[in-house]
Amino acid sequence: MTPSTSSRRTLVKRGGAALAGLSVLRLAGPAHAFQTPTGGEVVPWLDQPEPNPVPEAIVRQLDWERLDSWLTPPDQFFVIKHYNEPALTETDWRLEIGGLVERPMTLSLADLRARARHEVAFTLECSGNTGLPFFAGGVGNAAWAGAPLAPLLEEAGARDGGIEVVFWGADAGEQTRGEVTITERFARSMSLADALGSDNLLAYEMNGAALPSLHGYPVRLIAPGWYGVANVKWLTRIEVRDSRYQGHFMARDYVTIREEERDGETVWTFTSVARDRLKSAPAKVTKRGDGYQIMGAAWGAPIAGVEVRIDDGEWRPATLGEGAGEEYAWAFWTLDWGTPDPGEHSVTSRATAADGEVQPAPDDPFLAAKTTYWESNGQITRRVRIA
Amino acid sequence: MTPSTSSRRTLVKRGGAALAGLSVLRLAGPAHAFQTPTGGEVVPWLDQPEPNPVPEAIVRQLDWERLDSWLTPPDQFFVIKHYNEPALTETDWRLEIGGLVERPMTLSLADLRARARHEVAFTLECSGNTGLPFFAGGVGNAAWAGAPLAPLLEEAGARDGGIEVVFWGADAGEQTRGEVTITERFARSMSLADALGSDNLLAYEMNGAALPSLHGYPVRLIAPGWYGVANVKWLTRIEVRDSRYQGHFMARDYVTIREEERDGETVWTFTSVARDRLKSAPAKVTKRGDGYQIMGAAWGAPIAGVEVRIDDGEWRPATLGEGAGEEYAWAFWTLDWGTPDPGEHSVTSRATAADGEVQPAPDDPFLAAKTTYWESNGQITRRVRIA
Numbered sequence: 001m002t003p004s005t006s007s008r009r010t011l012v013k014r015g016g017a018a019l020a021g022l023s024v025l026r027l028a029g030p031a032h033a034f035q036t037p038t039g040g041e042v043v044p045w046l047d048q049p050e051p052n053p054v055p056e057a058i059v060r061q062l063d064w065e066r067l068d069s070w071l072t073p074p075d076q077f078f079v080i081k082h083y084n085e086p087a088l089t090e091t092d093w094r095l096e097i098g099g100l101v102e103r104p105m106t107l108s109l110a111d112l113r114a115r116a117r118h119e120v121a122f123t124l125e126c127s128g129n130t131g132l133p134f135f136a137g138g139v140g141n142a143a144w145a146g147a148p149l150a151p152l153l154e155e156a157g158a159r160d161g162g163i164e165v166v167f168w169g170a171d172a173g174e175q176t177r178g179e180v181t182i183t184e185r186f187a188r189s190m191s192l193a194d195a196l197g198s199d200n201l202l203a204y205e206m207n208g209a210a211l212p213s214l215h216g217y218p219v220r221l222i223a224p225g226w227y228g229v230a231n232v233k234w235l236t237r238i239e240v241r242d243s244r245y246q247g248h249f250m251a252r253d254y255v256t257i258r259e260e261e262r263d264g265e266t267v268w269t270f271t272s273v274a275r276d277r278l279k280s281a282p283a284k285v286t287k288r289g290d291g292y293q294i295m296g297a298a299w300g301a302p303i304a305g306v307e308v309r310i311d312d313g314e315w316r317p318a319t320l321g322e323g324a325g326e327e328y329a330w331a332f333w334t335l336d337w338g339t340p341d342p343g344e345h346s347v348t349s350r351a352t353a354a355d356g357e358v359q360p361a362p363d364d365p366f367l368a369a370k371t372t373y374w375e376s377n378g379q380i381t382r383r384v385r386i387a
Numbered sequence: 388m389t390p391s392t393s394s395r396r397t398l399v400k401r402g403g404a405a406l407a408g409l410s411v412l413r414l415a416g417p418a419h420a421f422q423t424p425t426g427g428e429v430v431p432w433l434d435q436p437e438p439n440p441v442p443e444a445i446v447r448q449l450d451w452e453r454l455d456s457w458l459t460p461p462d463q464f465f466v467i468k469h470y471n472e473p474a475l476t477e478t479d480w481r482l483e484i485g486g487l488v489e490r491p492m493t494l495s496l497a498d499l500r501a502r503a504r505h506e507v508a509f510t511l512e513c514s515g516n517t518g519l520p521f522f523a524g525g526v527g528n529a530a531w532a533g534a535p536l537a538p539l540l541e542e543a544g545a546r547d548g549g550i551e552v553v554f555w556g557a558d559a560g561e562q563t564r565g566e567v568t569i570t571e572r573f574a575r576s577m578s579l580a581d582a583l584g585s586d587n588l589l590a591y592e593m594n595g596a597a598l599p600s601l602h603g604y605p606v607r608l609i610a611p612g613w614y615g616v617a618n619v620k621w622l623t624r625i626e627v628r629d630s631r632y633q634g635h636f637m638a639r640d641y642v643t644i645r646e647e648e649r650d651g652e653t654v655w656t657f658t659s660v661a662r663d664r665l666k667s668a669p670a671k672v673t674k675r676g677d678g679y680q681i682m683g684a685a686w687g688a689p690i691a692g693v694e695v696r697i698d699d700g701e702w703r704p705a706t707l708g709e710g711a712g713e714e715y716a717w718a719f720w721t722l723d724w725g726t727p728d729p730g731e732h733s734v735t736s737r738a739t740a741a742d743g744e745v746q747p748a749p750d751d752p753f754l755a756a757k758t759t760y761w762e763s764n765g766q767i768t769r770r771v772r773i774a
Contacts, residue, residue, distance in 0.1 A: 252638065267624075
């Protein structure tokens, strides 16, 4: 039994009604096309990522060559940890909704579970993924379930002047600003309008089971379409405020810096990591008999197509599989490579979004002008040796 | 002729139609009540601010004891300069409106002047004012005139995804972030919704004359109700963007840090300096014959009342003068002190806003929990010796 079918069976056990909207069940045809064929083998990439020098922060990465299920099993799903790993229990955990609201609320996990349950398939990517030579597996796709955020915010009722919503995790660490060293809890904010987006969830399930501890047990924010950092784990407080929140992970870290041209002059821009960018990656090359196949994933926008280039050849259209056209989840793609010549080859993919946007080349001026590793969505080339 | 009447005459010369909304003309009665009485004298405060250690940044401060006009003459109006003082000319200057807009625009000063001219009386305060022992004159009140911003943004037409508006000045300086040292132009941003606020001006006049160089010639943003830093001087570019802008003056400087309590736990909050806070200050004590009078100003919100406390006495209501009830401009106030006992006295004022908010005491928990000097709107006490 593969992790994929395991996930699906768990989901199915939860009952059809809750799953009506879950995309994973809609695409029965190509569901298993991504798995390494029976009797086949994975041809390993030559260019493995460098050893991870920060295992305390990048705790786990996706192993692309093991990827064979559209939903990533939690124990294969990447983990980034900024501070400690809080040990929260269902008994003690509470979520406060406060600040500039008419009706502050305190919610237990039972309170959240008693509310409408909503599911979304969402490919979560760390905005630093592929921006550093040791970090190429900071992405995964899961079915998240929980209580929609917007109705809760509407029940709490933002007061006049409330424009900003801060999401606080229970994890904390030391930060120094000027002469002050403080113990800052992890926090990210977004505008009230963004927080009221209809897809945001207070998620208590990942692939049909309780959130694992490292994925934010008991509750994390799931903000579909936003980079990982916005999806606050170990969530304990939501606060409406009257001015922008500029905590460490909003204002100092997770800021993209670019040198750009404006009317003939250079300006530097500093932007807050926010919504996902269009991206794809070759996942693995498989071989059965004399036939080779390339498989990969594309995400960050509804995917309309993926093309693949071998060495310096033409771009060839890949076949889209599971997830094609999904709003927030990755699409799998495959390319039959036939019987390539022996020797070393490069494999590059580029995704096209439903709105016509094309994943940029790595030397695209917009990417080349960037001095930080966030939002590195340039095309990815992998190398493989055919015997 | 006082600077005040000079300003008024200049304004009147520009014609009644343009001035119909200008508050300064509405309050003829108490207009001169704030001036030191004929034959009177100012009794100097004992507690003068410390010498200014950063004259390159805090270029000029309001001299409270000289204050005798509701509109502050530009050469008495405080000046903060973050970088250089650009030498812009009307011939060369252009304003670009670009980024995520349907119709990018390039405007000359003549283009701006050809549009509807709007005026607003607005008390501009540096958010650092009274947060440092050498900085107590970072506030002034002027009549600003220019072209409303919102119609220009609407003509340019924000495209889908445009949520943020960055205002770039021509002034620039070096900043280091991580391993990158860059020449960053001064920039502040706000949400598109805030930028579309009906009172924002692309201001080319201050008190009826062209903006002086140090006040941002030829054009600055005037964002009534916002602290000074948002009112970008030497404005040359306005850009609509799809994510939050986190330049130096948004994300690193002009961030207020507070230790606050939430549900029994300490959290640190980091907020972007945004809208003015309610504030007042005693301006001067005057003497004529045996009679003493205390004068001051209150701002940051429409002012409903000001009270004054002498030494440890009761709070006594002051008389509101020019500007009472103004939306964005300060209100002058006076208190007849009669014939106080000789010796040293303290004078404290506190303002009440139209919505009932009261200016906090300096040891108010909300202020005491603050570790940065921004937004120090606690009550101000001055000391004076009566002979």
